[in-house]
Amino acid sequence: MNMIQIGIIGVAGTLLAVQFKSGKSEYGIYISVALSLVIFFAIIGRLEVIIDALRTIANYINMDTAYIGTLIKMLGITYVAEFSAGICKDAGYQTIALQIEIFGKLAVLVLSMPVLMALLNTIKDFLS
Template identity: 65%
Template sequence: MSMIQIGIIGVIGALLSIQFKGGKSEYGIYISVAISIFIFACIVDRLGLFVKAVSQVSQYIKIDTSYIATMLKMIGITYIAEFSSSVCKDAGYQTIAMQIEIFSKLTILALGLPVLLALLETIQEFLS
């Protein structure tokens, strides 16, 4: 889908959600979540193109594939955390949204530590 189509779907979904929030607010939340899941699926489809491009780049340069896998995991964690946090915020649960964001940041930090250690080891080898 093109960006214009996704934008139109998002705006229509937001307008429908606002319309239904006046009567029964749970219907507005359901519409919002459904549209968000649909757009998220389109994002995942586009990420597939990104993964293919990164794998092609890794064929040209010598790089440990575990670093690329770590980077892709970080990107996935970021998208999932942002999506779930936004859904919680839309539903009015800001505290849960903040906890999701904190957990995702700590998870990304934990994933990045081995890369940081490898970088420090490489710098130490150059200096000695």
């Protein structure tokens, strides 16, 4: 799907969800979740292009593939955290949404530690 299709689906779904919110609010939430899942799966289809580009870059600069895997995991964590938090915010549960965002940030921080340590070791080797 291209951006115009996603935009049209998003606006149409939002208008439909707003119509249901006044009568039966749970239907509006269900429509919002379904719409989010459709967009989520459209994005997953595009991730293959990004992964191929990262692999090509890694081959050009002889970078360890573990770092590429880490970057992809970080991208996935941030997207899932934003996706989940957005659904929780739409449902009116801002506190849960904030907890999901904090957990996502900490998960990315944990994943980045080996990369940071490798960078610090490289700097230390240059200074020694």
